[in-house]
Amino acid sequence: MAAQRKKRSPSGKLDIRDVAHRAKVSIATVSRTINRVPTVGPELAKRVWKAIEDLDYYPNTQARGLVSGRSRLLGLVISEITNPFFPELIQGFEEIAVQHGYEILIGSTSYDPLRMNLVIRRMLERKVEGVAVMTFGIEEPLLQQLAARKIPLALVDFALPSPLASTLRVDYGAGLRQAVEHLAALGHRQVTFISGPRTLHSARARVDAFRLAAKTAKFSAANARVIEANHTLEGGMRAFESLRARGELPTAIMCSNDMTAIGVLRSAYATGLRVPKDLSIIGFDDIRFAQFTTPSLTTVQMSRADLARAAFQALHDHSTPGGNAATHEYPIPTKLIVRQSTDVPAAIPGKAPKQNG
Secondary structure, three states: OHHHHOOOOOOOOOOHHHHHHHHOOOHHHHHHHHOOOOOOOHHHHHHHHHHHHHHOOOOOHHHHHHHHOOOOEEEEEEOOOOOOHHHHHHHHHHHHHHHOOOEEEEEEOOOOHHHHHHHHHHHHHOOOOEEEEEOOOOOHHHHHHHHHOOOOEEEEOOOOOOOOEEEEEEOHHHHHHHHHHHHHHHOOOOEEEEEOOOOOHHHHHHHHHHHHHHHHOOOOHHHEEEEEOOOOHHHHHHHHHHHHHOOOOOOEEEEOOHHHHHHHHHHHHHOOOOOOOOOEEEEEEOOHHHHHOOOOOEEEEEOHHHHHHHHHHHHHHHHOOOOOOOOOEEEEOEEEEOOOOOOOOOOOOOOOOOOOO
8 A cells, every 4th residue: 555655657746647547537537526527426536536635646726727717716815914803814714715625815915005006916917716805995996907807806895886896894883882882881971982094994984883873872072082093002002192191081992903902901001000990991803812911802893704704705606606696795793792891980989890700
């Protein structure tokens, strides 16, 4: 058996002929099996895959693409690799893609339009079969460039007038409304929302959802302020320090993402404020780190698993015969996850803080 497993073609390397010889089928049958052509019978396919396993043979994916006319490659565009939200999203998307026989090509834009252009160019050169754009902010002409080449797209919060483009519509309102109602029920009457860059449509959508929720909960405009940051730890720290320097610290701070909230938590600790006794903090995203901060972070959950599934489904539906290509919107729910960074504000007389446990 060992000798058989090490057998090589005359070139000294395993190739499709070795697989055909071991499976006792034609080279054409091996090729069709590897490319998952449905005309190969299940018994023949089983023999071929067994031979591939026994020989420890790795099919040439580029050659497969030339034969089948398909790359089986999906593009995934993210904003930055340093924010834990995106590696968690990559992991979920890749798991689903691999289960369905696809590989993924990842590009990180770092919010730079020039870099985004290079990412798109690389994906076009590799003949991707679809692109999930998970950047929460992108230059529309670049999307048009992809759409013009009839490449299926899955976009977060952005509707492109193309029959091959689908939108993952995040329900920011539900989670942020729950967060504001949670603070109001605790007795908070002053809350500041630290947003992401206003250039990002997702950041603007979160601000709009916060303002509507605050208005519904009877917060005055003066007691429901919005300041801008940049979705980073350092941005959250600077925003907190700016509020404190101006004497404008509220009893509660809500943030457009968890990284900002963790930055606020860090600065609050450095200045001697007790969270949540002196200041309640709420994030957005529910990255894995949120449950391990001290105190653990109350946050609005936007599931990476939901985003990954919806993005893959959208691309799969548009690139697969028989897929539900008529679907162009995929809802992404949000919900509040209450942990230990929120409590009754200390400024309210006669109310003892509840015990977190």
